[in-house]
Amino acid sequence: MQALDRALGLLDILAQSDGISLSELSHRANLAPSSAYRLLTTLAARGFVEFLERDQQWAIGVEAFRTGMAFPRRFSIATAGRGIMQELMHASGETANIAIFEGGEIVFVSQIESLEPIRAFFRTGERRPAHASGIGKALLAEMSRAAVERIIATKGLPRFTEKTLTEPQALFVDLALAHRRGWALDDEERNAGMRCIGAAVFNEYGDPVAGISISGPVARLDDVAVARLGPLVMASAAEITRLVGGVSLPRAGAT
Numbered sequence: 001m002q003a004l005d006r007a008l009g010l011l012d013i014l015a016q017s018d019g020i021s022l023s024e025l026s027h028r029a030n031l032a033p034s035s036a037y038r039l040l041t042t043l044a045a046r047g048f049v050e051f052l053e054r055d056q057q058w059a060i061g062v063e064a065f066r067t068g069m070a071f072p073r074r075f076s077i078a079t080a081g082r083g084i085m086q087e088l089m090h091a092s093g094e095t096a097n098i099a100i101f102e103g104g105e106i107v108f109v110s111q112i113e114s115l116e117p118i119r120a121f122f123r124t125g126e127r128r129p130a131h132a133s134g135i136g137k138a139l140l141a142e143m144s145r146a147a148v149e150r151i152i153a154t155k156g157l158p159r160f161t162e163k164t165l166t167e168p169q170a171l172f173v174d175l176a177l178a179h180r181r182g183w184a185l186d187d188e189e190r191n192a193g194m195r196c197i198g199a200a201v202f203n204e205y206g207d208p209v210a211g212i213s214i215s216g217p218v219a220r221l222d223d224v225a226v227a228r229l230g231p232l233v234m235a236s237a238a239e240i241t242r243l244v245g246g247v248s249l250p251r252a253g254a255t
Contacts, residue, residue: 006031007039011064014049019057077201077210078110080243081236085112085212088236092229094216095120098201098240099128099135101209104151106136109210120194120215128190131157131171132164134198135211137184138237141175142200142208148175163188182234185226188218195221197230199237202246209246212237 006029013028014020020028026036040058043049047063078098085096095114099106105127114120130136130151140148149168157166165171178184186196198213214221214233221229241248 081240094214132190134186134196138198141178199234
């Protein structure tokens with residue numbers, strides 16, 4: 001693990017320059033030149049770094065670029081969905097959000113705030129437990145029960161409000177409902193007084209990888225509004241799925 005940490009540190013330094021000498025690189029990484037060189041040769045063998053013979057310097061390799069491009073492919077969901085988020089916010093009057101699934105949690109990557117004085121707000125990059133989130137539950141609802149159980153085993157089901165679903169069986173019942181109707185509801189399960197309606201976005205393999213939602217106070221998102229807006233959120237998710245070349249396949253769901 002120490003070697004991996006040091007190698008990643010070298011990549012981080014290399015990413016900040018167009019080329020750097022071994023002596024300067026080892027100094028900035030606080031490593032002996034011999035140690036840095038061994039790590040660099042290993043990385044070079046996999047194409048993550050490159051030695052520039054003419055300048056006698058080390059630089060980032062093409063494999064680092066190829067690997068890094070995996071994130072923009074995921075993040076493009078936020079870019080493709082920006083216009084749809086605008087439409088959803090105006091149609092619902094509530095804050096629209098897009099989040100991706102990462103490590104058993106959701107990470108917000110884009111938001112368009114409601115024009116209402118009382119509104120939901122999530123910082124870009126903020127993580128939330130999946131079981132207490134509209135988007136999170138929409139994604140869990142499209143996964144197998146075994147996959148959800150693994151997430152529960154790792155992350156647990158921490159309580160945030162009196163309505164948080166902290167028992168696996170209660171969560172699975174809720175996920176089955178979300179799977180059948182195509183959208184999930186966070187009913188004051190993360191923040192008292194706030195509701196969130198979320199639906200899943202799928203990649204080209206039919207895997208749930210992100211989601212779109214609207215969030216707002218219970219006073220505006222009452223049961224009548226939720227029943228009306230749920231299908232609208234689902235349709236928005238389906239359109240983003242189409243725009244990014246994704247497909248929504250029949251799935252077993254968390255049942």
